[in-house]
Amino acid sequence: MSKIILEHIFPTALYTVQLGGMEKIHKDLIDYIYSLKGVSKQKHNKYKASSQGGWHSSFLDTDVPEVKTLCQELFPPLNPIVEGLGWDLENYKIKCDSIWSIINPKYAYNTSHVHKGSLLSVAYYLKVPKGGNAGSFVIKDPRSFATFFPPALLKKDKGGENITPQQPPETIGCTNGQSNAIEIEPKEGLMVIFPSWLEHKVTQNLSDSIDPDRIVISFNVSQEMKITPLKR
Numbered sequence: 001m002s003k004i005i006l007e008h009i010f011p012t013a014l015y016t017v018q019l020g021g022m023e024k025i026h027k028d029l030i031d032y033i034y035s036l037k038g039v040s041k042q043k044h045n046k047y048k049a050s051s052q053g054g055w056h057s058s059f060l061d062t063d064v065p066e067v068k069t070l071c072q073e074l075f076p077p078l079n080p081i082v083e084g085l086g087w088d089l090e091n092y093k094i095k096c097d098s099i100w101s102i103i104n105p106k107y108a109y110n111t112s113h114v115h116k117g118s119l120l121s122v123a124y125y126l127k128v129p130k131g132g133n134a135g136s137f138v139i140k141d142p143r144s145f146a147t148f149f150p151p152a153l154l155k156k157d158k159g160g161e162n163i164t165p166q167q168p169p170e171t172i173g174c175t176n177g178q179s180n181a182i183e184i185e186p187k188e189g190l191m192v193i194f195p196s197w198l199e200h201k202v203t204q205n206l207s208d209s210i211d212p213d214r215i216v217i218s219f220n221v222s223q224e225m226k227i228t229p230l231k232r
Contacts, residue, residue: 015081019190033126055105081120101217115220134212139194
């Protein structure tokens with residue numbers, strides 16, 4: 001038999017980081033976000049973008065202590081990521097373009113969208129209702145033509161023995177590169193980093209928790225040229 005060579009072309013990088021010991025930072029920032037929501041729903045919700053049934057803040061001030069403290073924890077993991085992507089860190093620095101928060105109560109969701117004008121985007125989960133079923137972060141295959149005529153896939157049961165046919169349209173999960181969408185379950189302290197052009201959405205929050213709000217902090221990342229002092 002001839003040798004078969006597999007090459008993965010046009011890969012899309014997706015990164016997740018689980019942060020620990022963030023309880024105090026989360027509590028302070030959650031209190032601050034709820035205070036913003038209470039001040040003026042009308043002012044902030046005009047930025048709702050993809051949010052359906054939820055509350056979307058305006059851009060947050062990174063000089064506010066609660067926001068600044070979180071940013072100090074979220075930015076260090078970005079350094080090795082952008083280095084691995086080959087970014088020029090000698091002449092450019094990482095810049096946070098914008099940062100905002102979304103509160104999704106029960107039945108709220110976010111429609112499919114991209115983040116224009118940025119290089120990377122980040123979703124960080126501050127609060128996830130207990131018991132699960134609070135809505136998943138779903139990333140769509142960016143290769144639009146690949147979803148025109150998807151194959152019927154084989155799906156194994158949990159024991160890995162019985163195989164039953166599965167017919168798309170939409171297959172959620174990782175099936176050896178043959179899915180047209182990937183689903184990530186939110187967890188408190190989970191940071192998801194992805195290319196800003198990657199289409200994504202958030203499914204409906206169906207939590208039965210007595211406190212069903214799911215709260216996320218999102219921000220966009222780009223490059224900013226470093227200013228070199230002129231030689232005299």
